[in-house]
Amino acid sequence: MLRVHHLNNSRSQRVLWLLEELALSYEIKHYSRDPKTGHAPPSLKLIHPLGRAPVLQDGDITVAETGAIIDYITRTYGVGRLIPPPGGKAYNDYIHFLHFGEGSAILPQLLALYTSFLGDASAPLQPIINREMKKNFDYIEYHLTRREYFAGEQLSGADIQMVFPLEAAKTHGRLVKYPACLDFVERMHARPAYLKALKRGGHYDYGPKV
Ligand SMILES: N[C@@H](CCC(=O)N[C@@H](CS)C(=O)NCC(=O)O)C(=O)O
Numbered sequence: 113m114l115r116v117h118h119l120n121n122s123r124s125q126r127v128l129w130l131l132e133e134l135a136l137s138y139e140i141k142h143y144s145r146d147p148k149t150g151h152a153p154p155s156l157k158l159i160h161p162l163g164r165a166p167v168l169q170d171g172d173i174t175v176a177e178t179g180a181i182i183d184y185i186t187r188t189y190g191v192g193r194l195i196p197p198p199g200g201k202a203y204n205d206y207i208h209f210l211h212f213g214e215g216s217a218i219l220p221q222l223l224a225l226y227t228s229f230l231g232d233a234s235a236p237l238q239p240i241i242n243r244e245m246k247k248n249f250d251y252i253e254y255h256l257t258r259r260e261y262f263a264g265e266q267l268s269g270a271d272i273q274m275v276f277p278l279e280a281a282k283t284h285g286r287l288v289k290y291p292a293c294l295d296f297v298e299r300m301h302a303r304p305a306y307l308k309a310l311k312r313g314g315h316y317d318y319g320p321k322v
Pocket of ligand 1: 166
């Protein structure tokens with residue numbers, strides 16, 4: 113049985129969504145953030161040394177990092193679903209956005225969060241952070257005005273990976289000038305599998321209010 117180590121109100125919501133899209137059976141081990149620090153409890157370190165969520169366990173196999181988990185699940189259990197046929201443009205886009213989500217799209221948003229703890233001392237960094245954020249959103253908007261999903265005309269693991277940076281941006285009012293990004297988030301939030309995962313995962317500030 114697949115087991116997802118899931119932290120409340122976190123990126124690991126995506127893994128639940130993926131499993132629901134594929135209609136796979138899985139169990140969830142729930143972890144709660146420390147109410148003061150927001151950190152995961154130390155018990156998560158017993159599952160993986162990074163102590164971050166998500167972590168997937170499949171028998172004696174343990175996988176951390178959302179992109180690697182999406183790749184593992186679709187490759188092992190997807191039977192061709194949610195991955196475009198290898199070799200074509202859609203497949204290259206799929207791989208690109210599977211990496212881009214956590215490798216590039218989230219970075220300036222994390223920097224905005226971390227530097228917010230510095231107050232005025234962070235002022236010199238803000239133009240750089242804003243510039244990098246804009247670069248990302250302009251690029252994503254350009255892509256999504258030309259196709260329905262990140263890897264062409266069908267849902268793939270890349271959409272599941274990319275939803276979190278866009279949800280986080282939307283929550284902080286950063287997508288006002290990006291209608292295609294907003295439309296994408298709305299479409300993903302309307303998917304029955306997304307809503308089912310939301311119910312199973314519990315508290316999540318970045319999803320639709322249900
Ligand atoms: N790039 C990693 C990020 C993992 C990550 O930072 N997870 C956060 C939840 S959004 C976490 O576990 N934070 C709690 C902590 O670091 O203590 C992924 O996508 O899996």
